[in-house]
Amino acid sequence: MIYILEARKKIDLKAKGIERILHNGCNLLSVIQGEVVLGRAIGIDGSIVDTPINRAEGLMKIKEQFEKYEPRLKVEKVTYTLDHQRGILRPKVEVTVV
Numbered sequence: 094m095i096y097i098l099e100a101r102k103k104i105d106l107k108a109k110g111i112e113r114i115l116h117n118g119c120n121l122l123s124v125i126q127g128e129v130v131l132g133r134a135i136g137i138d139g140s141i142v143d144t145p146i147n148r149a150e151g152l153m154k155i156k157e158q159f160e161k162y163e164p165r166l167k168v169e170k171v172t173y174t175l176d177h178q179r180g181i182l183r184p185k186v187e188v189t190v191v
Contacts (some may be wrong), residue, residue, distance in 0.1 A: 098186045117163045135162055167191050
């Protein structure tokens with residue numbers, strides 16, 4: 094089954110099973126590297142802020158994050174939603190549970 098993950102601000106500490114695994118994937122998309130105290134390498138690379146984004150490079154970095162920090166999720170596809178008004182590019186990741 095394919096699940097679609099996006100960055101979230103809400104944290105569900107009671108999630109269990111597959112929901113917990115999917116929640117972990119959303120967390121990877123929700124934090125900037127350096128924000129997690131004991132895991133400074135976890136999250137989206139903050140160096141892309143205020144620079145032109147190379148989507149292929151971003152795709153590879155997202156796949157690497159999932160392979161390293163949540164290997165129970167296999168990245169099938171990464172797309173982006175773009176908010177031109179606010180200048181925000183958000184990844185949308187399609188995953189399967191391994």
